[in-house]
Amino acid sequence: MPSNNPLPDLKTGNVSITIPSRSLAEFVVEAFTNIPSRRISALEGILNKLTIDEWRFLKSQVDSKTLCRDIVGSLPLELVTQIFSYLDVATPFRLQRVSKHWNRVLTSPDFLNPRVNSWCTPNDTPLNGEAALQADPYALCTFRAQHQHRFATASPFGYLRIPREIDIKNCWLCGDHILCTPANQPRHIDLQNLRTGKRWRIRTEGRAQIVKAVLSDQLAVYVTYHYVCYAFNFITNETRSFRLPKAMFDRLVCRDSLVACSGVVQGKFHISMWDFDTQETKTFVLNSVEGHWARTLQ
Template sequence: MVNETQQRRFDIVGSLPLELTIQVIRYLDCTDIIRSQRVSKQWHALLSSEAILKQSLREKLTSLGLDLKGTNVPIDNANRYFQWHHRIQYGRPIKKIFLPWTAESTLSPVTARGITYHSRRLCYFIRSDQDIYILNLETGERSTYSRGYGNIWTMIKGTALSDRYLVEVAAQPLGQLYSTVATVWDMQTSQRLINRLPDYPRLSSFVKDKVVISCGHGGVDCSVYIWDLTSNLIQKVEGRFSDPSMLHIAPDEDVLVVFEVNWKMATPLVWQSKWSLTTGKLLEEKQFCLPLEGRFHISPHKRTIFRALFFDSTFSYRTVSWHALARSNGKQADLHLIYDYTADELRARWIECAGLHREPYNFNRPAILTPNFTYYFALNIKQPAVYNVPSSTTTLLPDKLDTRVVAGSESLQGRFAPFFHSFGDQEVFGLAGEGGVQLWFFNPNFVPDLLDGKLLRLGNNH
């Protein structure tokens, strides 16, 4: 007979077939896997085996938005990625750095400044200034790029970075209407490219060396243009659109996917079309209904949908587009459109931010760090929150931001609504306020020391 001590020591997980053990492990958080490795030598060997870690590691890399499908990631590095995923999921940075604005920089409110971030480079500027600045977070060096708009009144619509290019899309008066001015700086050669397009800029997407811009007046009868930065050629898509809601660029497959959504229908109707990035010709199209899942049910005639980000966020084969829906009670609900190119599937997810809904048009822009994690800033309590896409939950983060970030925002009451720029990627989350910029670092292999005490300068001073 099996005695009581043997029953207590019976290892049910270790006794399972490997195939069943893998299925059980899939339900564990990466932190649980690391903790479970300490249970016993047998568990450590089991949970550290390639068969167990490979599937979980692949899921964590996808969740982080890391395109490592063609890279053989050593299993020995799995715990590092698990810890990275845990830190970004629960808002526990390895290090925080505060970068204050210089005195002359604070003369313009943060609503007049612009912030964008990509690949360890922070881009910032005053919208009325003639220069754009990029701070390299690895080296601490600052670069300056001249816009060259002169005295022409210009409305900056969006700025984006890639590994090589800096892109800015703006609107300028053209008679009684507007035109689109798109400027690209090649950061390797310092070359500047400028193109002017008819009509007002509505939406843009930027992946690798392809920039796609939709232009139109009043949100109807829009045109879509594809700008190949390598050849500096612009191709007009052979179609007319009614204010696209989302764009996805798949440069390796030479495909542009355009989504148009009729939000006024009880179940929104989507027109999806695919176009060649090279020729601008139609490849295929289809229509389908988009279920609005979640607890928010808003009658169609009370919906007011507006885009809050000019550039969509693309992670390899997946694009996330953030929209805001103004409700009849004066509050605002946030909506993510998520397109998976591999599965050719579009989904809508409500961002259920209890206590974080804001007045229409007075919102804190979110930072879509990865396909699964979006960071917000709760204005009323001045505390960050993270939205977890797989679980559809929003959690206030335990680590609060440096109080110097929000310093001075109270004095803007009556002149400007308190406004903060959120930005970042899977390595860094940042928030810019009246006092400066705070950066949170999550990647164990990227914790720079050169930025301590650095000032964010605007202008020609050094």
């Protein structure tokens, strides 16, 4: 019975290999299969020995093969999630129709939530319409993905036209709201919620012109040439006002429901704070402000 173990030649010391009782082709295939590593190097050596006819045959075999790989079906979910993070957010939803297995993987919360919520933080204001989808996680992910895709492709659900002739000094963005005033003889302010599309046009009393305008997450505030400060609460649709000397409106800011203005009166720096809810005004003087700072603020 022939042996498969190599035996040394006693005269030359060379090792001879006894081929088992089967075809040489089967032996070569099995030997290639059993190579533990560097199979590419072995394959390269074989290719270097091919004739033209053998290359032609090899090409016909390669052309009939597909080099595609089912990455969704063959890889762990963590790797699939990582791969799709480099693709457009709409891609997973489009590829859910490939097969039942792809649909099951690409619609699972473990896959969709990290992909879609990567654009969101817990502090973000919910999108308009999210509240009705909280009970359906897949519908919520689809809704958010639609907004992200439209943002990435510059295809918004809606848009706002801002006239060219605006006073850039009195144009403000705070949260979801934007405030603009006309550049020439402004007698109104335009306010819009960019998320919901709701608009307001707030006109001044007696067609008085606007000097300054500011915006907070609750109030649209403007001062007219009569030096009356008006505050419009766009949450409650209420308008209230207060009056101060002309010099006190050198600086104007607002936050939440509080309006603050300041100026130099008789060489001293005054700050007045007015609360929209209580309509109370508190004024205090900063005696420690140096002269050059006071002149800068004038």
